[in-house]
Amino acid sequence: TVGAVAVDVQGNIACATSTGGMINKMEGRVGDTPCIGCGGYADNQIGAVSPTGHGEAIMKIVLSRLILFHMEQGKSPKEASDMALAYMKERVSGLGGVVVVDPKGTWAARFSSQQMPWAAAQQEQLHYGMFHGE
C-alpha cells in the first residue's frame, strides 16, 4: 500500500491511498483502501489521513475517521494517531500505520507495525524514516 496527505498554500487538504491488497488474497477481496473513512479521509476543517496495515482491522475501527475524531477533540496528529493505532491493536489485534496532517500543516507519520517507510516535505526540508524513532 502507498499513500499521501497534503496541505496546499490555500490551506486545502487532500488524501490518496492505493494498494494491490494483501498477498495471496482471495479473489474479490477488498480491504480498507477504497472505503471512505477507513482507507483515507480528508476534511479541511480537521485534517487528512492515509493508512496502511491490516485492512480488515482498519475497516472494523474506521481508522482514518477515528483519528480525525480524536483531532476534533483537541488531540495533535501524533497523539490522535497513537491513540487510534493503540485502540486498533487492543480491540481487533490489528497493526498498521498512518500519515496525517492538520489544517495548520502539523504532520505525523506513526505506526504500530515493525516498519513503515515514510517521508515528509515542508519548509524546504525533507524528513524520512522506516523504523520507530526515526
Place this chain on the structure above:
Amino acid sequence: MLPVVVVHGGAGHVPKERAELSIAGMQEAARLGYAILKSGGTAMDAVVETVAMLENNPAFNAGRGSVLNLKGEVEMDALVMDGRTLACGAVSAVRRVANPIHLARLVMDKTSHVCLTAEGASQFARAMGIPEVPEESLITDYARKRWKDNLHKDANPVECQIGKMG
C-alpha cells in the same frame, strides 16, 4: 499557509535488501509532491501525482509491483478525497490499469458515485480513455516469488491471510 506533503510506502515488512529502494522511493515521491505544492498546485494534485509515482515504482505494493491474489492475478484498490468539498472517489478490484489512483480521481470528478468496482471500474476506465495495460506489466519477479512462496496446494484461503498486511 506552509505547504506540506507526507507519504507512506506500506506497513508490511521490508526486507533489508529492499530498504534502500523503499526509502529512496519515499524521498522521491515527497519531493515531487512538495514541488507541486510549491508551484501553486493543489493538495489534490500533489497527493494524486505522488501516489501515481509510487504506483509506478516496483518497490511498492501498488500499481506495478502489486501483490498477487490466490490465482496469481492483480486486483487493485485506490481512493482519493478532497478536504475542501468532501468529494471523494474510489475504485476496487480493478485490473489492467497502470494507475488506479488516476481512475479513482476520475470517479470523483466525472461521476456522481463514490466507488466503482471490478468490471464496472474497467468499463469506466475505457470510457474515460484510460489505456488498458497487460497484466504482466504490473507483475514483478518479486511479487511472483512472494506469491509462490505463500501458495500451498491445500492452503485455506482465510487462514493463509492471517498475520499479513496490505
